[in-house]
Structure formats: C-alpha cells, structure tokens
C-alpha cells in the first residue's frame with residue numbers, strides 16, 4: 001500500500017496511527033469513529049467538494065471514466081435479479097466491470113445529503 005501510494009502519488013486515508021513514515025508519503029489520519037463523520041473529516045481535510053453530477057462516474061477499482069453500456073450487452077454478465085430489475089448499466093473500459101444503481105448508490109447520496117453536501 002505504501003509503495004503504491006508513493007508510486008501513484010496517492011494519499012493514504014487511515015485510522016492507523018502506526019503507519020511507518022516514508023519520505024514523500026502522504027497520510028490523512030482520520031480521528032472520527034463513525035463512518036459519516038469520517039467521510040466529512042476526509043472531505044474537509046482534503047478540501048473536496050463532492051459533485052452530485054460526477055457521482056459514480058469513475059471506476060472504483062481503476063479510476064477510469066465509466067461508459068454507458070446497453071442492457072442487452074450485460075445479460076450474462078450481471079446477476080439475473082439485477083438484469084431483471086435494472087435498466088441502466090455502466091462499464092469500465094479498462095477492467096470491464098459493470099455497475100448499476102443499486103442500494104449502495106442511494107446510501108452514498110443519502111449520506112452526502114445528510115452531511116449537507118447535496119440538496
């Protein structure tokens with residue numbers, strides 16, 4: 001994790017006080033114990049203002065911009081229940097993962113609304 005953070009100029013967000021120090025390593029130490037407070041703490045410390053229109057526009061694994069994919073193209077690539085209940089799908093051009101607006105999507109939006117970032 002430390003090597004990757006240094007190589008990719010990433011910031012490690014952690015509650016681990018015992019992370020070893022390394023030259024150039026950027027660490028944001030989170031003090032809150034509850035998840036919503038942790039999110040607020042990180043957004044404030046990193047001066048990030050979430051953009052409601054940019055939510056879920058990048059792959060959570062490789063950070064590539066996601067692209068719309070037709071429903072018929074995901075038929076055998078997503079669980080049957082998901083295929084039967086969802087209409088819109090997006091995919092990552094790099095890792096080929098497929099995403100849809102599941103409950104996680106709503107939970108994140110609700111949390112950011114609760115924190116006052118979204119209306």
Ligand SMILES: [Zn+2]
Nearest residue numbers: 059062092095
């Ligand atoms: Zn990806």
